[in-house]
Structures are given as structure tokens and as C-alpha cells.
Amino acid sequence: xxxxxxxxxxxxxxxxxxxxxxxxxxxxxxxxxxxxxxxxxxxxxxxxxxxxxxxxxxxxxxxxxxxxxxxxxxxxxxxxxxxxxxxxxxxxxxxxxxxxxxxxxxxxxxxxxxxxxxxxxxxxxxxxxxxxxxxxxxxxxxxxxxxxxxxxxxxxxxxxxxxxxxxxxxxxxxxxxxxxxxxxxxxxxxxxxxxxxxxxxxxxxxxxxxxxxxxxxxxxxxxxxxxxxxxxxxxxxxxxxxxxxxxxxxxxxxxxxxxxxxxxxxxxxxxxxxxxxxxxxxxxxxxxxxxxxxxxxxxxxxxxxxxxxxxxxxxx
DNA sequence: CGCTTTTGACCCGCGC
DNA sequence: GCGCGGGTCAAAAGCG
Numbered sequence: 001x002x003x004x005x006x007x008x009x010x011x012x013x014x015x016x017x018x019x020x021x022x023x024x025x026x027x028x029x030x031x032x033x034x035x036x037x038x039x040x041x042x043x044x045x046x047x048x049x050x051x052x053x054x055x056x057x058x059x060x061x062x063x064x065x066x067x068x069x070x071x072x073x074x075x076x077x078x079x080x081x082x083x084x085x086x087x088x089x090x091x092x093x094x095x096x097x098x099x100x101x102x103x104x105x106x107x108x109x110x111x112x113x114x115x116x117x118x119x120x121x122x123x124x125x126x127x128x129x130x131x132x133x134x135x136x137x138x139x140x141x142x143x144x145x146x147x148x149x150x151x152x153x154x155x156x157x158x159x160x161x162x163x164x165x166x167x168x169x170x171x172x173x174x175x176x177x178x179x180x181x182x183x184x185x186x187x188x189x190x191x192x193x194x195x196x197x198x199x200x201x202x203x204x205x206x207x208x209x210x211x212x213x214x215x216x217x218x219x220x221x222x223x224x225x226x227x228x229x230x231x232x233x234x235x236x237x238x239x240x241x242x243x244x245x246x247x248x249x250x251x252x253x254x255x256x257x258x259x260x261x262x263x264x265x266x267x268x269x270x271x272x273x274x275x276x277x278x279x280x281x282x283x284x285x286x287x288x289x290x291x292x293x294x295x296x297x298x299x300x301x302x303x304x305x306x307x308x309x310x311x312x313x314x315x316x
Numbered sequence: 317c318g319c320t321t322t323t324g325a326c327c328c329g330c331g332c
Numbered sequence: 333g334c335g336c337g338g339g340t341c342a343a344a345a346g347c348g
Contacts, residue, residue: 168340171339174336317348320345323342323343324342324344325342328337328338332334
């Protein structure tokens with residue numbers, strides 16, 4: 001990794017004066033130090049402490065690098081899992097949903113591709129969009145779909161996605177016995193984002209949330225996390241998303257929190273979309289920055305580099 | 317009392 | 333033009 005090489009080089013730079021340049025005989029350097037030592041007592045102690053500090057920082061940097069690598073590896077592993085799950089779900093859902101479509105519109109079988117356009121134009125699509133998601137995105141990136149897995153017993157349509165929402169309607173749709181709930185962003189009308197939430201007809205433990213538009217404000221769960229208002233802030237070591245949530249009716253995004261009220265939210269349809277990537281990157285970034293030990297270590301490392309062995313509050 | 321949720325009515329687009 | 337279905341509105345109900 002680049003970071004490890006950076007560590008190495010910075011360490012070398014720090015050590016060089018003590019090790020002595022190739023052309024300069026070591027003893028010459030030592031003589032200089034001894035002379036300095038006579039005129040300025042204690043400098044050896046200081047340089048020793050400096051070396052110690054540098055070694056400590058190098059070790060710390062190494063640890064951080066390893067942590068980062070671990071996080072990246074976990075992320076990649078999870079991402080692969082999600083991709084696998086999504087493809088399985090897609091396979092499972094394609095057939096039943098296409099049957100449904102037949103009943104409501106004759107143009108199906110050829111299906112998937114045709115619906116793409118339909119999906120991009122009207123938000124009234126169903127679960128079978130799963131398989132056409134990527135294409136849909138290229139056509140209309142503002143419509144995104146997210147799948148959340150919840151406990152089967154959880155009948156609410158609350159999705160913790162980091163934003164506050166106001167419910168403005170609910171409908172029973174023809175092709176799904178479960179009602180579809182309509183939400184507007186709580187910041188409306190300044191934020192035009194809407195979402196529809198409905199349980200999957202095939203697997204009622206799966207909630208499908210369709211988002212239309214993009215938020216023009218940070219998510220409230222981030223604010224909440226910084227304010228530490230309630231349990232949701234526990235996002236602590238990880239969570240949340242692009243933006244975060246609230247004190248109100250509540251919706252928080254805890255994608256990374258495995259054990260929440262709504263169990264695990266897995267399926268992410270657009271694994272390869274730039275939006276999702278950014279989302280995940282932001283999640284990683286926010287989770288790291290929310291980790292007190294990480295920020296502490298990072299601050300120490302940075303201040304150590306800048307100020308030297310005696311960083312402390314001065315640089316803060 | 318104010319805010320949120322519920323829910324029936326209404327609007328609109330699409331297919332026949 | 334009509335019916336159907338999805339989406340939205342807004343009054344009423346519920347809740348803290």
C-alpha cells in the first residue's frame with residue numbers, strides 16, 4: 001500500500017541524521033554529537049526521545065494502515081456478498097414478477113429491457129426492476145431503489161436511511177397485498193425528495209424503498225450523531241450513511257449496524273453505481289471519523305509529525 | 317396544543 | 333370516453 005511506503009520513507013527521513021549519510025563517517029557524526037552534548041547537555045536524551053517517539057509513531061501508522069486494510073478487505077468482502085445476494089434475489093424475483101406484469105400489461109416477457117424505460121419515466125414500478133437497475137440508473141439516476149431486510153414480525157414501513165421523512169399517503173397496490181407508503185423529505189419543499197416504501201410481495205421481510213430525487217441537505221443522522229442525541233447515535237463505530245438523521249419521526253441509516261431494530265439491511269441493488277460507491281465511501285469515512293480511537297490515533301500521529309515529540313493540545 | 321399519521325377523496329395518466 | 337390504478341391532497345384522528 002502507498003501508506004506503508006509513506007511510513008517507511010518518512011521514517012527514513014527522520015532517522016537519517018542519526019544514522020549518518022553514506023559519505024560522512026559515522027564517527028564524525030558521533031563526534032559532532034559529543035561536542036554538542038558538551039555545549040548543550042541533554043540533547044542526546046532529546047534525540048533519543050525523538051527516535052523513540054518516531055518509532056512509536058511509525059508503529060502507530062503501521063497499525064492504522066493495517067486497520068485501514070482490514071476495513072477495505074471487509075468492505076470488499078461484504079460488497080461481494082451483497083452482489084451475490086442481489087443476483088440470487090434477482091433470479092428468484094424475475095419469474096414471479098414477470099407473471100404479475102403480464103396481468104397488468106401485455107408487454108412483458110421480452111420484458112426486462114422494455115420495462116427499463118418505463119421505470120425510468122414513472123416511479124410506479126415494482127420489484128422486478130431489480131434486474132434492470134443498472135440500466136435504469138444510467139437513464140435516470142435520480143430514482144434509486146434500496147432493499148432492506150427486516151424482521152418478519154416488524155410490520156412497520158419505517159426505513160432508517162438517515163433522513164427525516166413525512167408520510168403523506170398510503171395505498172394498497174394491485175400487485176402487492178402489502179400497502180405502499182409515500183414519504184416526502186421532512187425538509188420539503190426545499191428538498192424535493194420523495195420515497196415509496198413497500199414490502200416485497202415475495203418476501204415480506206424485505207422492504208423496498210424507492211427514492212426519487214436527491215437530498216440537497218445533509219442527512220440528519222449525521223447531525224444527530226454529532227449531537228449525540230439518542231440511541232441512534234450509536235452509529236458510533238460505524239454507521240450511517242451519507243447523511244443522517246433525526247430527532248423526529250425518525251429514520252436513521254444504520255446500514256453497517258448489524259443488529260438494529262430492523263435487522264440487517266442488505267440488498268443494495270446498484271452495487272456498481274457511482275452513487276452507491278460514494279455512499280459506501282462516505283459511510284466508511286464517517287464511520288472512521290466517528291471512531292474515537294481512530295480519530296485520537298490520527299490526531300496524535302498528525303500532531304506528532306507536525307509538532308514533534310511534544311504535540312498535545314497546542315496543535316489542537 | 318401542535319405536530320404527525322391515517323385515510324378517504326380527488327386528480328391524472330394510461331390502456332382499451 | 334371510460335375505467336383502472338397509482339400518486340397526492342387534506343381533513344380528521346391520534347399522540348406526546
